[in-house]
Amino acid sequence: MQPVGLGGTADITVHERLPDDSLEEVIPPSGGNWGGTAIDQAYIEFLNSVFTKKVIKKLKSDELEDYTTLCHEFEVKKRSITSDLTTDIVITLPYTLVEFTVKHCKSVQSAISKSSYTNSVSFSTPQKLIVNPEVFRNLFKPTIDALIGHLDKLFKDPNLFDLRHIIMVGGFSECELVQTAMRKAFPNKKTIIPDEAGLAVLRGAVLFGHQPKKISKRILKKTYGIETLPEWDPDLHPKNKREYIDGSYRCKDVFHKFAVKGEKVEDGHSCAQIFQALKTYKKTIECTVYISDDTNPMYVTDPSCQRLGNLIIPIPYLRYGETFDIEETMIFGGTELLFRAKNLKTGEICENQFELF
Known part of the structure; x- marks a missing residue:
């Protein structure tokens, strides 16, 4: 019908x-x-x-x-x-x-x-x-x-x-x-x-x-993802996206897809990915959710992309050279999207809820 x-x-x-x-x-x-x-x-x-x-x-x-x-x-x-x-x-x-x-x-x-x-x-x-x-x-x-x-x-x-x-x-x-x-x-x-x-x-x-x-x-009417900082690849990434972070060159603004436009999702469908935290000398890390009208956006700065919202995660005390990972999860429920970030070192969880477009 x-x-x-x-x-x-x-x-x-x-x-x-x-x-x-x-x-x-x-x-x-x-x-x-x-x-x-x-x-x-x-x-x-x-x-x-x-x-x-x-x-x-x-x-x-x-x-x-x-x-x-x-x-x-x-x-x-x-x-x-x-x-x-x-x-x-x-x-x-x-x-x-x-x-x-x-x-x-x-x-x-x-x-x-x-x-x-x-x-x-x-x-x-x-x-x-x-x-x-x-x-x-x-x-x-x-x-x-x-x-x-x-x-x-x-x-x-x-x-x-x-x-x-x-x-x-x-x-x-x-x-x-x-x-x-x-x-x-x-x-x-x-x-x-x-x-x-x-x-x-x-x-x-x-x-x-x-x-x-x-x-x-x-x-889904949009593609959902987050901004990531993968290692710099001169054959893949433009020079204006190169940034020196924590001792190596990274590519900024890369769109990492969690769910793709046109994908059929059940109520409660979730997808997760573990990322190593960078710039740990700061007090917090910002995890930002982006949406796009394209099925395969490359960068969060593409014209088809827009910022949906973010989470601010406190950075725990780290000894010199120590790293920690964050598990980021998107849960699609009805007309809303739940974005969750879990500090795998401390177990601390931060959440935010957004309208599902």
Whole structure:
């Protein structure tokens, strides 16, 4: 089954229900700006075209309450528009918008006549904007087409050959135009829209809070690792990464992978590695976690990498020439990552928890 979350944006996941009723991710989550926010932006661009950007900008800066009312008017209309509606859409305009338009464009009708909507939009006094339903539907079309295009590409994945159900949730799922487009584009799949789809995401979050083990396996969207300092190899490492540490040349900023983007991990999955501590003349050692959009990042300074967080480990007293090792462990649990560092000399453990991307 494929849940499609359509609120301000589109968030798409694919899960397989296992015999024990738990869920397993089939492909990595994906999404984009294909929800209500994009439609709202299309509406603002429509208003800019009809009344000019200058007027809409002035309305927003001088009369924010009226601007918000104008946006809310659209919120109501976009839930009622349908594929077969033939009657015009009537938008009630704030008086201040009419006033500003008259001041800058002589009249509302004059502003309309200079726009690209001169044959499909009209003004009725005192405060009614009459919009052809096809024009109104066209505000939705680019966003819906982009969503359908993304899903169509996803469905070509060999792992989804037997996908039969699409579950739509989120406020934008209540729009009939989206529902019709989905059923028309994918007639061989059953599209399910629960009652009060806008509240389904909230309800799901509450249920997940009570049953965090319900999703037993997830696919990592990022590569996870730490910064390491291996011995310098002139045939492998660039010169600007060379650093003299504890009597030998080391390569700084090397990304050591613990888990790779696209890897499927079970709840509680852990991976560990033992490293010899360097720069032991300091009082503490910083162990830093990095994530990357690449499957094989070389250095933590690569453009695809970003710092997730760190641990500060106290360095115990060491005699001259003495070394000690640190065991670093990542534990993937649900929506969180536990990073643990254990001083193998003293047994001391430090931990930190991060959001799992």
